[in-house]
Amino acid sequence: MPFRIYFLLIAISIPHADAVSVAEGSKSIVHFDIPPSVAADVIEADKGRASLRVDLKLSSMISSPETARIDQWLVRCQPRGQFASIVDYSPRTETGSDIATPIQVKQSKEKQQSLGVGVNSDYFSSFRGNAGLDHTRKNIDSLQFDHLAPVHAVTAAGTINRGTGVYFKLRWTAEQILEGQKTFQLVLDVPNTWRTGLIDISVVAQSEHKSFASWEQSTKTLGSANFVIAVYRSDDIHACEVARRMANAEHQLRSRMKEETASKPSNSLSTLLRKMTTKMEFEKTRTSTDLLERLMFNQADPYLDSDIRKLPMPCRLAALNYSDAQESFTRLNEQPINK
Template structure:
């Protein structure tokens, strides 16, 4: 009987806590993979910062909330972190915002009333038939009314500021009775970039916090949901080559991540997935290679011999896209010497050949 009651209690708790039964996160974010930036350089800025330009971009972030936790979502936070150390955040919006639940000021009235009443009576009798009576009375009433307007208490609705010494910015939004955290949020960011800049990348991290009771009747507690992270490419609006480089970078990065996930076992065992490789791994087990990116960068020739061709192909295609992006962002290319290897994945690709 006790066991049945415990089981029912657990089921009840799970049923009343949507965050526990949700397969993923009850709050889903979405960010576009490409963002254009418009030149907004002013003569004053050119005089103050020679060699730099101002670019303004609008970053749109969508937030979708499961209806079961719509009333529990209390806060969302977005971090925008630039990968190029030469880029600085010059301005951003929205700025820190305070809001009141009241439409206007609060009127406060102080009323003071003074009411005085007095009566004096005098009676003198000379005999039974002769006498005098006198009565004196007064009444005074005074009322004072003072009206003042009091500013209402303001609550934090949005907060923002720079991070990483000006190379990033954060935006935090709190839910109020007049606002909702679900839907589209538009973030405006102004960047100071070198004159030769035309494209770059940045990371966008999205966080959400809910407040709910795990056990019915218990005090509610705040819970941070799993973070979502995205790589977003920036390019100067009107620059076709920069837009193509930015789009190619995102595509090749996504392909490389998916390839690593697909061939995780083969990468771990350092084999090309053939019967001979299986036999060799039994006789002489291979050691874990650790970080696959570092292994390919450190020993590309050995990695080419040991890893499946699609893995090597995806890696070097991503490195080529990254090198093109570095050229647009003004960063130094990853390597000075390159060679063309047509034996990898039966396709001509550019790869690094130096073993350092």
């Protein structure tokens, strides 16, 4: 009997230690935020097509009291579906240097020739003579010029997925701090009857460092986030109201998921046994963040998905409300504009 008890305690302690290490490693020190909806301004309309300008204001906060080294942001913006193509974007690729002025290079070449002749003579004890000849020639060639300082990409940007999306890569430099709010601008080409659309946004903050065990550099993720942005015409009042309802549904869904996660006792015996059983059966557990993102990116049916159906009733209702709100927003393209 004592042997069985000790064996059970050892088996429980193993997944518990793993769970703590995963939880500590998953803590992010960089947190991102972006408004859930944005109004797009029509800047040009011709031949059944329209150009829309969309301003995305992405904010970041570093929660660590010590200054964290963030080497770069990587932001991807992908309009969902086939409703739009990228016409223009900002910021564009920019270069910079850690050296403010050009590097001065000075080269000098020196040539020196010397010739000397000396004669000493001594005739008897009373006569002495000394004669000498010395000739020196020196040439110095000097060349001085300015060398351009080496540059690197401060901001890199370009299209992805055959011109339907955009990426931005921002590096931390002496003149660019990766904290606070930054604005990314997209210009989309859409049909003239377009009213609403969704843009999927992913952002990750990374740093490069060398480990003690290896000389090779490795990339560490300090924070990441995924968002779905509701975009509508700035002159479409009804679409603005539907986008606001979708934002409220998302807020309710996030709150319910957060409450569900906080209510679970992480150190109880039943939780530890469930984690141990999951590890032994090689089952993949779904976190609240995974479920939330699957709903937002329309990768799960809240009526049929088995993981969502296991949630408590308040979470399930919030998931259904958000899914219905997102569908109502996208279906506005099937209706004429009523300003």
